[in-house]
Amino acid sequence: MSSEAMQHPSQSLSRRGLRLTGIVIAVVLVAVVVIGLITRATQASNLKTWTAEQAVPTVSIVTPEASPNGPVLDLPGRLEAYIRAPIYAQVSGYLKDWKTDIGAPVKSGQLLGEIDTPELDQQLLQARADLASAKANSELAGITAKRWQAMLGSDSVAQQDVDQRTGDYAAKVALMNAAQANVDRLMAAKAFARIVAPFDGVVTARDTDVGALINAGGGTTGPELFVxxxxxxxxxxxxxxxxxxxxxxxxxxxxxxxxxxxxxxxxxxxxxxxxxxxxxxxxxxxxxxxxxxxxxxxxxxxxxxxxxLPVNTQALRVPASALIFDNAGLRVATVGEGDKVAFKKVSILSDYGKTVEIGSGLTHGDRVIDSPPDGIKDGDAVKVATNDATATHHEKA
Missing domain, CATH: 2.40.30.170 (Efflux pump adaptor protein, beta barrel domain)
Incomplete structure (x- = not known):
């Protein structure tokens, strides 16, 4: 066999191997391209799914709870004596002396001070003299009236004269009674020269001293002597x-x-x-x-x-961070049916700092969103965080 015949089969085998290699390479390239396209499509799908999931905010919810204790109200107050009696003078004069000073305990009727009343004393002397004169005139008029009554029986005087004498006696008695009343009035006023405690207590003020001019009356007409x-x-x-x-x-x-x-x-x-x-x-x-x-x-x-204060059974407590205050007023965001956001208007009864007591707008079964995300709207879909996720979020925070 010639050398040309021997080389021809070798060349055929070499070409066939090259063709097979090319086919394998083409298949590999096509497989790589297909795998790349599938991978890219899968990644795009996963990215789209992830983006959609990230677009739905995850929120943590709290349940409104009844207040365990009633609110504590802290207010300023002022203390006053159970009974407080400012004591004024009923008569004018000069303070003769005082018997008790501030802080002294006193009994009802105990002497606090005395007023020297020279003018009142003179008025009393004159009134007693007027009373004596009125008594004398009354006695004389009475004797005269009796004599004229006796003479009327003998027809030696007229009835008119007897009536005049009787009327004069009655007038003199009236003048005597008026004089007696004046004496009694002045004596009653003189008794007020002794200033006494109206009840058991403590002297909490003394605004006078020995020799001070005392004007009768209270308020603007006279000073407050004791309290x-x-x-x-x-x-x-x-x-x-x-x-x-x-x-x-x-x-x-x-x-x-x-x-x-x-x-x-x-x-x-x-x-x-x-x-x-x-x-x-x-x-x-x-x-x-x-x-x-x-x-x-x-x-x-x-x-x-x-x-x-007593516990309000209708009030519910939620974290203060759950409150939303905007143009729509005071609200909280809750998770309703289908995990959709539902806003509810509420009113606050008491503010305890970290928590607030809601008076109206919520029920025990409401799922309130704590720290609602910015821009959340009514009807938006949300995901409710599990306890583990919430705990992990708080740990990272």
Whole structure:
């Protein structure tokens, strides 16, 4: 066999191998292209799915809870004596002396001071002299009237004359009675020269001294000489905001704190309310009573009054971060049917800082969104975070 014949089969085999190699390479290239296209399509689909999922915000929800305790109302108050009597002079004169000073305990009727009344004394002397004169004239007129009555029986005098003498006697008796009344009036006024305590208490003020000119009367006509106060019990006056007025009733208790005794509380009880709202301040006046038998508290001082109000069974608490305040007013976002956002208007009863007490607009079963995302709208779809996801989110935060 010639050499040309031997080379021909080799060339055929070489061409066939090259063709097979080309086919394999083409198949590989096509497979690579197909896999690339499938991968890109899958990635695009996954990206689209991820983007769609990210477009739906994930929110954490809280459930409104009933308030475990009622709100605590802390208000300023002022203490006043249970009974306070400013004592004025009933007669004019000069203060002769005073018997008790400020802080002294006194009994009812105890002498506080005396007023020297020279002018009143002279008026009393004159009144007694007028009374003596009226008595003498009355006695003489009575004797005269009796004599003329006796002479009338003998027809020696006229009836007209007897009537005149009888009438003169009656007039003289009336003048005597008037003089007696004047003496009694001046004696009653003289008794007021002794200034006495009207009840058991403590002298809380003395605004006069020996030799001071005293003018009768009170207010602008005369000075306030003494003040006697009963401080065994004290009245506490508090201005309560209108919204809390109905919650504070007669018999309610309160804790009293004064600056001079830090950390110490005094028990007070509501004894009266004004049942009216002050149009200027929007508050109602509440009066409490606190025991002060040991004289620890002082009338006229300032105090903090703590009211523990009853629990409102209709009120629900939510985090303050759940509130939304915008042009539509005060609202909260809730998750409704189909995990869609539903806004609800609410009203706040009490603000406790981190939480607020909602008076209306929510129910126990509402799912309230805590810290709602910006731009969220009514009807938007949301995803509710699980407890694990919420915990992980808080840990990262």
């Amino acid at each position: 006697v106060s009963d401080i065994r019990k004290l009245r506490v006056y508090v201005q309560v905001p209108q919204s809390f007025g109905p919650s504070i009733r007669v018999g309610s208790s309160a804790a009293l704190i004064v600056p001079e005794y830090p950390g110490k509380e005094f028990h007070a009880q509501v004894i009266a309310t004004s049942n009216a709202v002050n149009a200027t301040s929007g508050t109602t006046l509440v009066q409490l009573l606190v025991d002060n038998t040991d004289s620890t508290l002082m009338p006229g001082s300032f105090a903090h009054v703590h009211f523990s």
